[in-house]
Amino acid sequence: MHSNCLDCDNMTEIIEVKDIVKVYRNGVKAVKGISFSVSKGEIFGLLGPNGAGKSTLLKMLSTLLRPTSGTATIDGLDIVKDAGEIRKRIGLVAEKMILYDYLTPYENLKLFGKLYSIEEKALDERIDDLLKTVEMDKWKNERVKNFSTGMRQRINLIRGLINYPEVLFLDEPTLGLDPHSSVEIRRLVAKLNREMGITVILTTHYMEEVDALANRIAIINNGEIAALDTSENLKRMISEEKVLEVKITNSAKAIESIRELDCVRDVSSRDGELRIYGQGENFVDSVIDRIKSSDSRIISIKEIEPSLEDVFIKLTFGGE
DSSP states (O other): OOOSOTTGGGSOEEEEEEEEEEEOTTSOEEEEEEEEEEETTOEEEEEOOTTSSHHHHHHHHTTSSOOSEEEEEETTEETTTTHHHHHHHEEEEOSSOOOOTTSOHHHHHHHHHHHTTOOHHHHHHHHHHHHHHTTOGGGTTSOGGGSOHHHHHHHHHHHTTTTOOSEEEEESTTTTOOHHHHHHHHHHHHHHHHHHOOEEEEEOSOHHHHHHHOSEEEEEETTEEEEEEOHHHHHHTTTTOEEEEEEESSHHHHHHHHHTSTTEEEEEEETTEEEEEEOSTTHHHHHHHHHHHTTOOEEEEEEEOOOHHHHHHHHHSOOO
């Protein structure tokens, strides 16, 4: 499901970020000298735990927050000196939906379009095109308050496109959506990128989302970039690491004992299932022996390929 930015390395860079820093008044240094570039037509993913600095970075790039130091440009325009001009060229779909419930999709889009001073006839044509793109044209004149969350998010998504931006910032676009609606939004983002050539900056906590959509991914931790590469290359970073997916009885008692093994880097638990990370020829046998000696019984065990989530956990929660 990756977008059609097939050779982003040879494309024009539309975003340039150099040593950007943000220190808040309370002294918290949220972003610590981050540098990267984004190619025109690329979908660029930003991953990071809560408080890592990704939202602060997004706010600076979308001109909502001034950096303390460093520079960033969008299409050659400086985010501080040329903020007004940049706002004409970008779209922002924030975590919170910005829609008026008692207005129709047409009325909502008309209102936001007028803020950009788009000529009446051109705006009407644009609204019709965008509604068709997200398959919402048949509900053009229904009140938004009657829509499902997924339908509302489709309108919210194209609200950020009403000015036909060159760069679209998406902050948690599928947060709170059911699985079906989430898949629909991802499909639409890929379609908009493919058909309109829009550069997309995507922040999300959903690994499968960024894995499916992004050409490259930056993992941010403690205000710095811990890694930046394609999903495939990021996974290769821990290709020597082994990952065991295990279901056992008395898991709480066994976890600490498993962690004590020299060959084990970390153990995580979710919904009664353990993920055990480690290395070495005897890793699997050592884990099995330790589980048995902890008076636990193995219900199921399998070795799996490292995932993007495994890379994320290693880079943001420690591990050598």
